[in-house]
Amino acid sequence: MLIRLHQQGRMSAVARDYEDGAHVERHLHEEAQFLYAARGLMRLVTAAGAWVIPPTQAVWIPPGVEHQIFMSGQVEMRTLFIAAEVAPATLDECCVLAVSPLLRELILRAIQLEDPDAVEHRALVQRLILLEIAALERMPLHLPLPEDRRLRAICLALLQAPEQDRTLEDWGLEVGASSRTLARLFARDLGMSFNDWRQQLRLTEALPRLLSGQSVQKVAVDLGYGSGRAFSAMFRRLLGKNPKEYVASLGQLATLEKDVSGACGSEFIRE
Structure with a gap:
């Protein structure tokens, strides 16, 4: 199910679960896509190369880029679709981004703001999301x-x-x-x-x-x-970080993410 984040349609969110080995066929979007792995590992493949997205990290996909996605392990995918006119100008190519705790909370908060009267609040949260995405650190997980x-x-x-x-x-x-x-x-x-x-x-x-x-x-x-x-x-x-430290840190973040998501009840609707 598509979950709209504000009435003008400049940003929307989708939450889906996938089984190990699942494959999203080649496709593209008019909007930019912020593809976040709440759990599991994803591989994004385009004509220009491949990107690995570890759990609790994300990949940025500019508008119009044809891509396909391969799942490794049980994957909980959360996606923001962002209209091209409001997407950060610095993100003009696919890249893996180290998602901050603040951004994870902002995404959850934005989905909770379903009240049509919360226009100002919703706009502020969306603005913070865009600023936070633009400031995220890029990770060397691209294979051209x-x-x-x-x-x-x-x-x-x-x-x-x-x-x-x-x-x-x-x-x-x-x-x-x-x-x-x-x-x-x-x-x-x-x-x-x-x-x-x-x-x-x-x-x-x-x-x-x-x-x-x-x-x-x-x-x-x-x-x-x-x-x-x-x-x-x-x-x-x-x-x-060394491999053990890195895997341990991802596990801690994934556990935290699961706890926070569970506390939100049905705000994320699985497909």
């Missing part, structure tokens, strides 16, 4: 995909087996380009080095495995790291 056929062959092969540790020189022999040419193409087309892209891939692969309960050591070995320590160092460098 190239158009160049040589880079694409490398990236698709690594997506199939992210643990591979072949060098750029090795890949060059396979795709028919020098390592220097490939390095230049990675920087030009993807804005990062080959090693950075591979680390990004391994990070996005690690999150669903860690959240499913796999040990840090097992995930590290499966993704091609010689030790759990090396994997944890990479994880901390990109996300600011």
